[in-house]
Amino acid sequence: MVLKEDECDIGKIHGESNIVDAHNDTILKLIEEGPFVTMTRGRFDSLGNEKGFLQTPVTLSGPSNKSKVDLSKTIEGGVNCLIFSCCVSPNYNAPLIRLLQYLDKLHSAIETTKGIRLATTYQELEEALQDSQIAALISVEGGTPLKKEISVLRTINKLGVTSLILTHFGRTSLGDGSGKDFDSHLTNFGRSVIKEMNRLGMVVDLAHLNQRGFYDAIELSKDPVIVSHANVDKLVKHHRNLTDKQLRQLANKGGVIGLSFVPNFLMENGNKTNSKASTKHLLNHIDYLKDLIGIDHIGLGSDFDGGGGLSDLKDISEFPNLTKGLVERGYSPTEIEKILGENFLRVFKSVLPYQ
Numbered sequence: 001m002v003l004k005e006d007e008c009d010i011g012k013i014h015g016e017s018n019i020v021d022a023h024n025d026t027i028l029k030l031i032e033e034g035p036f037v038t039m040t041r042g043r044f045d046s047l048g049n050e051k052g053f054l055q056t057p058v059t060l061s062g063p064s065n066k067s068k069v070d071l072s073k074t075i076e077g078g079v080n081c082l083i084f085s086c087c088v089s090p091n092y093n094a095p096l097i098r099l100l101q102y103l104d105k106l107h108s109a110i111e112t113t114k115g116i117r118l119a120t121t122y123q124e125l126e127e128a129l130q131d132s133q134i135a136a137l138i139s140v141e142g143g144t145p146l147k148k149e150i151s152v153l154r155t156i157n158k159l160g161v162t163s164l165i166l167t168h169f170g171r172t173s174l175g176d177g178s179g180k181d182f183d184s185h186l187t188n189f190g191r192s193v194i195k196e197m198n199r200l201g202m203v204v205d206l207a208h209l210n211q212r213g214f215y216d217a218i219e220l221s222k223d224p225v226i227v228s229h230a231n232v233d234k235l236v237k238h239h240r241n242l243t244d245k246q247l248r249q250l251a252n253k254g255g256v257i258g259l260s261f262v263p264n265f266l267m268e269n270g271n272k273t274n275s276k277a278s279t280k281h282l283l284n285h286i287d288y289l290k291d292l293i294g295i296d297h298i299g300l301g302s303d304f305d306g307g308g309g310l311s312d313l314k315d316i317s318e319f320p321n322l323t324k325g326l327v328e329r330g331y332s333p334t335e336i337e338k339i340l341g342e343n344f345l346r347v348f349k350s351v352l353p354y355q
Helices: 005-016 071-077 095-111 122-130 150-158 188-200 211-220 244-252 279-293 320-328 333-351
Strands: 020-024 081-087 116-118 134-141 161-165 203-205 226-230 256-259 298-300
Touching: 005 320, 005 333, 020 226, 020 298, 020 333, 071 134, 081 095, 081 161, 081 333, 095 116, 095 134, 095 150, 116 122, 122 134, 122 333, 150 161, 150 188, 161 226, 188 203, 188 211, 203 226, 203 333, 211 244, 244 256, 244 279, 256 279, 256 333, 279 298, 279 320, 298 333, 320 333
Parallel strands: 020 081, 081 134, 116 134, 134 161, 161 203, 226 256, 256 298
Antiparallel strands: none
16 A cells, blocks of 8 residues: 555654553453442443443453443554553442552553553653653543542552542542532642642643632642643533633643543533544544643643543544544644644653653
């Protein structure tokens, strides 16, 4: 097959870029539901699909049509840095135990998958990329497992967790999630968590946080912060999307927003199965952000295996389609490299301990 010149250029740009996907929920595909749910079993880890309860989990190393992220798809998509998120439902009556199960499963999956390497420092991340390995970082989504104990934060950091999303949809001991926004400030515990994360060199992630808490965190954190998976409220009204004011403050802090691939965050009347949502809609959000806050604050956070997926970017193997769209819209190779990964890597270098 002979590639056209523009296709060769797209392949070169994509192949030479460090590509960061700042959020996936693939752990939910790797592990069976635990025995600690206080409501009907089968409703949570299977993302509402009760028929999927206790089906054989997939593996990270083997290809599977049940997961949007695995080794072969990631290699095909050219992505070389993944953040695996661990979101524990508040319906577990032992959330910390459930989190430890997630961490155990992720460590085992990464250790037994040749080509993927866990990174807990920036040096480990850098070395993985230099060795043509896929760097895997671990995030916790929502502060529920902390149980108001700062010592738990320190402990999970020692177990390889490098970032924390302060809330999920509901309220936690740290503050309000955007889905249960009572216009509350961060709690005292939430403020203590951010200060301790700054001390430890953990990345503060404000995805899902309510607006007042968002502004509190921006003001309090001494380090740049990220929003790993969200989109633009001006284009699509949704409590998970960021207003222009939030976006400007994020940029002023030196932070980055990872644009989500969730259809109903990207287009009006979208939903998780809406085949009309495509990279065109994602590119519209990128265009808007470039004009509003500049190219240095735009990244990608697919939310694969947690609702993310577009008609022409159904799984991580199809990441080159986004690069193709960026080229077609006139973005320069340097701009594309920043969006694909360099912006997030800049924040990681600034925040994570080097070694």
